[in-house]
Amino acid sequence: GKRKSGKDYVTELIQKRLGSEVCCVLRLSGPLKEQYAQEHGLDLDQLMGPGPYKERYRADMIRWGEACRHQDPGFFCRLATRGARQPVWVVSDARRLSDLQWFWAEFPQQTRSVRVQSSEKTRSQRGWSFTTGVDDAESECGLDSGIKFDWIIINEANAPSLDEQLHPILQLRSRLFFFFNFYHCPQQ
Numbered sequence: 001g002k003r004k005s006g007k008d009y010v011t012e013l014i015q016k017r018l019g020s021e022v023c024c025v026l027r028l029s030g031p032l033k034e035q036y037a038q039e040h041g042l043d044l045d046q047l048m049g050p051g052p053y054k055e056r057y058r059a060d061m062i063r064w065g066e067a068c069r070h071q072d073p074g075f076f077c078r079l080a081t082r083g084a085r086q087p088v089w090v091v092s093d094a095r096r097l098s099d100l101q102w103f104w105a106e107f108p109q110q111t112r113s114v115r116v117q118s119s120e121k122t123r124s125q126r127g128w129s130f131t132t133g134v135d136d137a138e139s140e141c142g143l144d145s146g147i148k149f150d151w152i153i154i155n156e157a158n159a160p161s162l163d164e165q166l167h168p169i170l171q172l173r174s175r176l177f178f179f180f181n182f183y184h185c186p187q188q
């Protein structure tokens with residue numbers, strides 16, 4: 001989803017519904033921001049948060065991250081997933097085709113893609129304003145076309161509730177658990 005569409009909000013809700021023992025939220029931008037904050041002497045908590053601080057550095061972080069991705073497109077995907085122990089991973093910020101391709105290649109059976117969508121008006125109310133070089137670049141537009149998402153979540157006040165929209169996604173987890181138990185513990 002695009003800036004201020006509510007990716008973090010929606011992924012945190014999924015995690016809350018599944019519980020943190022079952023589900024972890026992974027951010028591809030986590031290791032990127034850690035390294036970038038260290039190299040530039042910045043406040044990592046603010047870079048990770050939803051406020052305006054990170055927007056001051058976004059264009060440069062994109063450039064910085066793209067230099068790493070250029071060498072190795074799976075670089076941040078590998079770092080972000082390292083050590084994740086829960087059975088369900090929700091990746092909150094896949095923004096590029098190369099991100100999706102990495103997960104489809106590494107976890108072809110398990111990967112599902114979800115688009116979080118909000119109108120420009122709603123995103124503006126959440127603090128978004130169009131920035132040339134950011135909102136017209138791959139980081140925001142790389143998944144705008146050519147992807148058949150498994151689910152599209154409309155994160156708007158006048159849309160069906162998020163719980164209602166997330167229902168099929170949360171059900172998928174019970175189905176996977178059912179098959180896991182069925183095939184691994186047939187006598188139970």
Ligand SMILES: Nc1ncnc2c1ncn2[C@@H]1O[C@H](COP(=O)(O)OP(=O)(O)OP(=O)(O)O)[C@@H](O)[C@H]1O
Nearest residue numbers: 001002003004005006007008009010050126155156
């Ligand atoms: N359904 C909602 N109800 C109330 N507040 C929301 C909702 N969705 C998003 N928000 C708020 O809007 C702001 C932006 O949301 P969030 O940080 O989840 O977006 P994002 O897509 O992760 O943005 P970015 O990647 O640009 O940081 C946050 O302050 C969040 O709490």
Ligand SMILES: C[C@@](O)(CCOP(=O)(O)O)CC(=O)O
Nearest residue numbers: 029032061062065093095139
């Ligand atoms: C630099 C970047 O990772 C920032 C992402 O920040 P956020 O997910 O919007 O909080 C975006 C990108 O790499 O395309």
